[in-house]
Amino acid sequence: MKARAFSYFRAATIGEALDAHARAGEDARFIAGGQSLVPTLSLRLQAPRLLIDITHIAEMRGIGREGDFLRIGALTRHCEMLSEPLIAQFAPLLRAAAPFVAHPAIRNRGTFGGSVALADPASEFPAMILALDAEIEIAGPSGRRRVKADDFFIDLFETALQSGELITAIHVPLFRANQRFAFDELARRRGDYALVGCGMQATCTGERIDDIRIAFFSVANAPTRVREVEAALIGSNLDGGRIVAAQAALASDLAPPESDEVPPAMRLHLARVLLGRLLGRIGEAA
Numbered sequence: 483m484k485a486r487a488f489s490y491f492r493a494a495t496i497g498e499a500l501d502a503h504a505r506a507g508e509d510a511r512f513i514a515g516g517q518s519l520v521p522t523l524s525l526r527l528q529a530p531r532l533l534i535d536i537t538h539i540a541e542m543r544g545i546g547r548e549g550d551f552l553r554i555g556a557l558t559r560h561c562e563m564l565s566e567p568l569i570a571q572f573a574p575l576l577r578a579a580a581p582f583v584a585h586p587a588i589r590n591r592g593t594f595g596g597s598v599a600l601a602d603p604a605s606e607f608p609a610m611i612l613a614l615d616a617e618i619e620i621a622g623p624s625g626r627r628r629v630k631a632d633d634f635f636i637d638l639f640e641t642a643l644q645s646g647e648l649i650t651a652i653h654v655p656l657f658r659a660n661q662r663f664a665f666d667e668l669a670r671r672r673g674d675y676a677l678v679g680c681g682m683q684a685t686c687t688g689e690r691i692d693d694i695r696i697a698f699f700s701v702a703n704a705p706t707r708v709r710e711v712e713a714a715l716i717g718s719n720l721d722g723g724r725i726v727a728a729q730a731a732l733a734s735d736l737a738p739p740e741s742d743e744v745p746p747a748m749r750l751h752l753a754r755v756l757l758g759r760l761l762g763r764i765g766e767a768a
């Protein structure tokens with residue numbers, strides 16, 4: 483199928499993009515990498531009258547340190563998450579997740595901000611910014627604000643982003659020497675959306691876990707932190723018994739929905755397997 487006819491506007495600044503959206507209202511969509519939006523236009527699942535191209539807005543590009551955070555411009559492409567040394571040094575969990583996002587052709591165009599804005603529950607990056615306690619920088623008609631990832635993801639493709647608002651960057655706390663991270667996912671084929679995926683980052687003193695944040699994707703309507711599991715781990719050493727207890731606690735945090743693809747009990751089982759593997763890696767690193 484072909485998309486319905488639409489007008490196209492290339493914004494040079496955040497102000498131009500916001501103004502264009504304010505004039506067109508609900509009939510407008512921002513377009514970044516287009517890797518998720520264009521298929522929905524072609525299938526006529528959406529038919530906006532105006533596409534506002536945000537890919538030439540300089541302020542939304544670039545990666546740099548700002549205080550205790552790494553500011554990652556929303557237009558950073560998935561392939562840059564793989565190749566940029568600052569990501570590997572200060573946000574290694576994002577680097578670890580990047581090769582699992584789609585395929586090279588999609589990673590060459592798709593953007594970090596686009597992935598976070600879309601908030602697909604099966605996507606890697608939304609869950610990872612939850613695990614990293616990141617903050618989302620937003621510009622909109624009523625000004626600029628920063629929202630914590632914990633408050634950003636609300637429900638299926640639903641976020642704290644209001645109509646006409648742009649994600650301009652994501653701020654990730656800088657990775658420290660006493661932190662450990664682990665990421666993995668289970669998919670039928672490499673590059674497919676995961677059946678279950680998980681990423682975690684722990685702050686340790688020796689072998690003791692002082693703090694840990696664990697986020698799953700493809701298990702619920704939105705990326706999900708497993709707080710009971712986190713609580714079961716904090717203050718302890720990661721021995722085999724502790725990992726088994728954490729796996730048992732997972733049922734209090736996750737209730738995977740019915741799906742034709744994987745029954746809920748199977749998905750919970752896969753999540754337990756993944757949790758055990760990743761905690762084992764954190765334990766080895768500590």
Ligand SMILES: Cc1cc2nc3c(=O)[nH]c(=O)nc-3n(C[C@H](O)[C@H](O)[C@H](O)COP(=O)(O)OP(=O)(O)OC[C@H]3O[C@@H](n4cnc5c(N)ncnc54)[C@H](O)[C@@H]3O)c2cc1C
Nearest residue numbers: 512514515516517518519584592593595596599605606649
């Ligand atoms: C075959 C295929 C396989 C894929 N597999 C995976 C996968 O395994 N894992 C994964 O995570 N993703 C996957 N994707 C999705 C891909 O990662 C997308 O690139 C990404 O989700 C959206 O980024 P984008 O820049 O292309 O956004 P676009 O398609 O341009 O936009 C998506 C939505 O976000 C909005 N938007 C974009 N940028 C902003 C912004 N800065 N502020 C506010 N709103 C914005 C747009 O208006 C639109 O509604 C796959 C896509 C395809 C086609």
